[in-house]
Amino acid sequence: MVVPLIYYIALSSALFAIGVIGVLIRRNAIIIFMCIEMMLNAVNLSLVGFADHYQAIDGQMFVFFVMTVAAAEVAVGLALIVAIFRNKATVNVDELNLMKW
Amino acid sequence: MIEYVWLVPLVPILGFLFNGLLGKRVPKWLVSLVGCSVIGIPFLIVILIFREYLQLPADAKPVEVVVYNWISSGNFNALAAFLVDPLSLIMMLVVSGVSFIIHIYSVGYMHDDEGYPRYFSYLNLFVFAMLVLVSANNFLLMFVGWEGVGLCSYLLIGFWYEKQSASDAGKKAFVVNRIGDFGFLLGIFLIFWTFNTINFREVFSIAGTNFEVGSLVITAITLLLFVGATGKSAQLPLYVWLPDAMEGPTPVSALIHAATMVTAGVYMVARCSALYVLAPVSLTVVAIVGAATAILSASIGLAQNDIKRVLAYSTVSQLGYMFLACGVGAFVAGIFHLMTHAFFKALLFLGSGSVIHAMSGEQDMRHMGDLKKHLPITYWTFIMATLAIAGIFPFAGFFSKDEILYKSLVDGHILYWLIAAAAAFMTAFYMFRLIFMTFHGESRVDHEVLHHVHESPPVMTLPLIALAVLSTIGGFVGIPIIEGANVFHDFLAPAIAHVHRPEIHYPISFEVSMMVVSVIIALLGINTAYRMYIKRPELPQIVTEKIPLLYDLIYHKYYVDELYAATVVNPIKVGSDFLWKGVDEQVVDGAVNGSAGVIEWLSYHIRKLETGYVQNYALAILIGVFIIAGYYLGR
Numbered sequence: 001m002v003v004p005l006i007y008y009i010a011l012s013s014a015l016f017a018i019g020v021i022g023v024l025i026r027r028n029a030i031i032i033f034m035c036i037e038m039m040l041n042a043v044n045l046s047l048v049g050f051a052d053h054y055q056a057i058d059g060q061m062f063v064f065f066v067m068t069v070a071a072a073e074v075a076v077g078l079a080l081i082v083a084i085f086r087n088k089a090t091v092n093v094d095e096l097n098l099m100k101w
Numbered sequence: 102m103i104e105y106v107w108l109v110p111l112v113p114i115l116g117f118l119f120n121g122l123l124g125k126r127v128p129k130w131l132v133s134l135v136g137c138s139v140i141g142i143p144f145l146i147v148i149l150i151f152r153e154y155l156q157l158p159a160d161a162k163p164v165e166v167v168v169y170n171w172i173s174s175g176n177f178n179a180l181a182a183f184l185v186d187p188l189s190l191i192m193m194l195v196v197s198g199v200s201f202i203i204h205i206y207s208v209g210y211m212h213d214d215e216g217y218p219r220y221f222s223y224l225n226l227f228v229f230a231m232l233v234l235v236s237a238n239n240f241l242l243m244f245v246g247w248e249g250v251g252l253c254s255y256l257l258i259g260f261w262y263e264k265q266s267a268s269d270a271g272k273k274a275f276v277v278n279r280i281g282d283f284g285f286l287l288g289i290f291l292i293f294w295t296f297n298t299i300n301f302r303e304v305f306s307i308a309g310t311n312f313e314v315g316s317l318v319i320t321a322i323t324l325l326l327f328v329g330a331t332g333k334s335a336q337l338p339l340y341v342w343l344p345d346a347m348e349g350p351t352p353v354s355a356l357i358h359a360a361t362m363v364t365a366g367v368y369m370v371a372r373c374s375a376l377y378v379l380a381p382v383s384l385t386v387v388a389i390v391g392a393a394t395a396i397l398s399a400s401i402g403l404a405q406n407d408i409k410r411v412l413a414y415s416t417v418s419q420l421g422y423m424f425l426a427c428g429v430g431a432f433v434a435g436i437f438h439l440m441t442h443a444f445f446k447a448l449l450f451l452g453s454g455s456v457i458h459a460m461s462g463e464q465d466m467r468h469m470g471d472l473k474k475h476l477p478i479t480y481w482t483f484i485m486a487t488l489a490i491a492g493i494f495p496f497a498g499f500f501s502k503d504e505i506l507y508k509s510l511v512d513g514h515i516l517y518w519l520i521a522a523a524a525a526f527m528t529a530f531y532m533f534r535l536i537f538m539t540f541h542g543e544s545r546v547d548h549e550v551l552h553h554v555h556e557s558p559p560v561m562t563l564p565l566i567a568l569a570v571l572s573t574i575g576g577f578v579g580i581p582i583i584e585g586a587n588v589f590h591d592f593l594a595p596a597i598a599h600v601h602r603p604e605i606h607y608p609i610s611f612e613v614s615m616m617v618v619s620v621i622i623a624l625l626g627i628n629t630a631y632r633m634y635i636k637r638p639e640l641p642q643i644v645t646e647k648i649p650l651l652y653d654l655i656y657h658k659y660y661v662d663e664l665y666a667a668t669v670v671n672p673i674k675v676g677s678d679f680l681w682k683g684v685d686e687q688v689v690d691g692a693v694n695g696s697a698g699v700i701e702w703l704s705y706h707i708r709k710l711e712t713g714y715v716q717n718y719a720l721a722i723l724i725g726v727f728i729i730a731g732y733y734l735g736r
Contacts, residue, residue: 024720032716097713 008049015042029081029091033074040070102149103157106183107168109143109150109193110232116140116225124218136221137204140228144197151190162186162595165238165302172241176297184238184301188596191436192235192368195443199360200228202564206451207352209560210458214350220260224356227253231361235368240289240299243369247285247333250362251278257357258349270348277342281332285369288325295322305375305598314379314601323376323383326369327390334366336424337394340417341662347409351454354409358416359447364439367423371432375598378430384600388428388513392520395421397659399527403534404655407464408453411535415490416446418524425521426505429513430600433593437579438501440589441489444575445498448486448568455479455557455565456539461550466535471544475554478562480540482569487536489572491529491623494616500576503619507581510615511607512600522622529626537634581612 015038022035044063051059085091116139124132154162163186172179183189204224211220230249237243252275259271289299295318296304312319330336335343343363347354357363370377370387377384395418402414419442426435457464459476473480489496492503502525510518544551556562579589633640645652654660 020723024716024723093715096715 003049003052005049005053008046008052012042012046012049015039015045027092027094029084029093029096032093033077033081037070037074040066102146102153103164103185104166105146106150106164106166106185106236109146109183109197109236110229112139112142112146113225113229113232117222117229120218120222120225124222127218129217132218132221133208136225137201137208139225140197140201140204143228143232144194144201147190147193147197150185151194154185154190163302177293177299179239179241179299181242182238183236185236186596187593188368188372188436189236191440191593192364193232195364195440196228196231196235196360199443199447199568200224200231200356202567203352203356203360203447203451206355206454206561206564207350209558210352210454211350216260220257220350223253223256223260224353227257227356227361231365234365238301240292240301240304243372244285244289247329247365247369248282250333250365251275251282254278254346254357254362257353258346260349260353264348267348270342270345273345274342277339278332281329281339284325284327284332285329288322288329291318291322291325301372305373308376308379309598312379315381316379319376320380320382323373323380324386326373326376327383327387330366330369330424331390332366333369334363334420334424335394335417336366336390336420337397340394340398341665343417344410344413344658347407347413351409351450351457354413355447355450355454358413358450359443363416363420364443367420367427367435367439370424370427371436371597374427374432377427377432378598378600384428384430386428387424388509388517391421391424391426391428392509392517393421394418395425395524396520396527397421399524399531400655401658402531403527404652405531406466408456408466408469408535408539409450409464411466411531412446412449412453415449415528415532416442418528419446419490421524422502422505422521425509425513425517429509429517430602431505431508431512432597433590434501434504434508436593436597437589438498438505441497441501441572441575444568444571445486445489445496448482448565448572449490451561451565451568452479452483452486455561458557458561459554460546461553463547463550466538468545468547468550469539470542470546471540472546472554473540476540476556478556478565482562482565483540484536485569486572487532489576491532491627492525492619493623494620495573495576497572497574497576499620500579500581503616504579504581506619507612507615511605512602522619525619526622526626529623530630533627533630534634537630541635542638581616 019035019037019039019042022038023032026032026035044066047059047063047066051057051063081091084096088095090096116135119135119139120132154164157164163184165182165184167180167182169181170178171181204221207220207224211217214220227250230246230253232246234243234246234250237246255271255275257271258274259268261267262271292304293299296307298304298307308319332339343358346357349357377387398414398417398421402411402418405411405414419438423435423438423442426432426438456469456472456476456479459472459479460469463469485496489498492499506518506521506525509521546554579587581587633644657663
C-alpha cells in the first residue's frame with residue numbers, strides 16, 4: 001500500500017507547527033527542548049515521505065544524519081539544562097534572561 | 102686653505118656636540134678647553150683663508166666652495182656651499198674673533214654656574230649658526246643660520262630658566278624674531294619665484310642686468326628681507342626683544358649684542374646691496390627706520406638705571422646707525438661700524454659683566470659709584486670702549502661713526518644728519534652718565550657688598566684688555582680722506598654694490614670740519630654728563646622734576662611694551678582664548694562629543710529590544726521566516 005505524499009506533508013507540517021508553538025509558548029526548558037526534537041522529527045518525516053515519493057535514497061540517508069546530530073544535541077542540551085538547574089534551581093526560561101545588555 | 106672654509110662652521114658644532122652630549126661626564130677644564138678651542142680654531146682658519154684670499158688673482162675672486170648638493174627638486178637647487186668674498190671674510194673674522202674672546206671671558210664668568218657644559222654647548226651652537234649665516238652662498242643656507250641664531254638666542258637668554266623673567270625674555274625674543282623671520286622667508290620665496298635661483302651671485306647678476314631701478318618686485322623683495330632684518334637686528338618696530346635679552350648671562354648679552362645675532366640684519370642688507378640699490382624706496386625705508394631707531398632708543402637710554410639696560414638701548418641705537426648708513430647707500434660704512442661696534446660693545450658688556458661680578462650681582466647703577474679704585478682694569482678698558490662708542494678721536498668708533506654721519510649728510514638728507522647727530526650727543530651723554538654713576542662720584546654701594554668688591558681674575562680681564570686694544574686701534578683700517586689709506590673700504594668694495602648717483606666732490610676742508618663737528622657733539626654730550634653727575638649731582642633730580650611728563654615717558658621706554666601688549670599681544674590672547682574656549686571646546690569638541698552623545702541616546706533606546714528571553718528571539722526569527730516566505734510566495 002502506498003501512502004500518498006500529501007499525508008506525509010500534512011502530518012509533518014502539523015508536527016512542526018506544534019513544535020514551533022511549543023517552543024514559543026512553553027516556559028519549561030525541557031518541554032521547549034522536546035518541542036525542538038519534535039520539529040526535527042517533523043522534518044525527518046517529510047524527508048522520508050519525499051524520499052519514498054521520488055524513489056530516491058538521499059532523503060533517507062539524510063534522516064540518519066539528522067537523527068545522529070539530534071542525539072548528540074540532546075546529550076549537550078540536557079547537560080546544559082542540568083547545569084543551569086544546578087546553578088539557578090530552575091529551568092523556567094522566564095527567569096533565564098541574562099542574554100541581554 | 103680656502104677650500105677648507107667648511108671647517109669654519111663645522112668645528113663649533115663639534116664643540117656643541119661634545120659639550121652637549123658629554124659635558125656633564127668630563128671634567129670642567131676639558132669643557133672649557135673644548136668650548137674655547139672650537140671657536141679659536143675657526144678663527145685661525147679664517148685668518149689663513151684671509152691671507153690666501155689677499156694673494157688670489159682678481160679674476161679668481163670671489164671663491165665658492167661647494168660641499169654637497171643639499172636640496173635638489175625640479176629647477177630648485179640649494180647647495181651646501183660657502184662663499185668667500187670680502188664681506189663674508191670680514192664677518193667671519195669679526196664673529197669668530199670676538200666670540201673667541203667672549204668664550205674665554207665666559208670661562209671666568211660662568212665658572213660657578215651649574216649649567217656650565219650646557220652654557221658652552223649653546224654658545225658653540227650660537228657661533229656655528231652665525232658662521233653659517235655669514236658664509237652661506239645662498240639664501241636658504243643663510244636662512245638656516247638665521248633661524249639657528251634665533252633658536253640659540255632663545256636658549257641663552259632663557260639660560261637661567263628657573264627665573265620667570267628670564268624664560269619670558271627668551272620667549273619674547275623668539276616670538277618677536279619669528280615675526281621678522283616670516284618676512285624674510287617670504288622674501289626668499291619671492292626671490293626664487295622671480296629669479297629661479299637662490300644663489301647670491303646669480304640673483305645679483307640677474308637683478309643687475311634684467312631689472313631697472315625702482316622695479317616693483319625688487320622693492321617688494323627688499324622690503325620683505327628688511328622685515329627680517331628689523332626682527333634680527335632689533336629695529337623699529339621689532340626692537341623690543343633686545344633690551345629684555347639682558348636676562349641672559351652677561352657674556353651672552355655681549356655675544357648677542359656685539360658679534361652675533363644683531364649684526365645678521367645689517368650683514369644681510371649689505372649682502373643684498375645689489376638688490377637694495379635697485380629699490381630706492383626700500384633704501385629710504387631702511388634709512389628712516391634706522392634713523393628713527395637710533396634717536397628713539399638713544400633717548401630711552403638716557404633715563405635707564407640698569408647698567409645692562411643702558412647698554413642694550415645703546416646697541417639698538419648703534420644698529421640704527423648701521424641701517425641709516427645702509428639706507429643712504431653707504432653699505433661699507435654700515436659694515437665698518439658693525440665691526441668697530443662689535444669690538445667696543447663686546448667690551449662694554451664684558452666690562453659691565455665684570456662690574457656685576459664684583460658687585461655680587463647688583464645691576465642698578467644707583468647702588469654703585471666710586472668703583473674706579475676697586476676695579477682699575479675694568480675701569481680703564483671701560484673708558485676706552487666708552488670713548489669709542491662716543492666717537493672720540495682716535496678710538497675705533499670715531500672713524501665709523503663719523504663716516505656714517507658724513508655719508509648721511511652728503512648722500513642722504515640734512516634731516517638724517519640732524520637725527521644722527523642728536524643721537525650721537527645722547528650716546529655720549531648716557532655712556533658717560535653710566536661711567537660717572539658706576540665708577541666715579543660717591544660710593545652708594547651696600548656695605549656688605551663693598552666688602553666683597555674685587556677685580557676680576559685674569560681670565561676675565563685679559564679679554565677686556567684685548568678688546569680694549571681693538572676698540573682703540575680698530576678704526577685705523579678705515580682712515581678717511583687720505584687716498585688709499587681706507588684699506589677697509591678698498592677691500593670691501595668688490596662685494597658691495599653702489600647706488601648710481603652723480604658723483605659730487607666735496608672739498609677736504611668740508612669733510613674735516615664735519616669730523617670736528619662730530620667730535621664736538623660728542624664732547625658736548627660728555628660735558629653735559631660731567632656737569633650733571635659729577636659737578637652738581639643734584640642736577641638730575643631737578644631736571645626730572647622740571648619735565649616730569651617727558652622723563653616719565655622716557656623712563657617707561659615710551660610705553661612701547663605696554664602699547665604692544667594692548668594692541669597686539671592682548672588681542673591675540675583674547676582671540677586665542679575665544680578660539681580655545683569658544684571654537685575648540687564648544688564647536689570642535691562639541692561636534693565630536695555630540696555625535697557620540699546621539700549614538701549613545703539611540704543605543705539606550707534600541708537596546709531595550711534585546712530582552713534576554715530566548716523565546717522572544719525565536720519569535721523574531723519566526724516572524725522573519727514568515728516575512729521572507731511571504732515575500733517569495735506573493736511575488
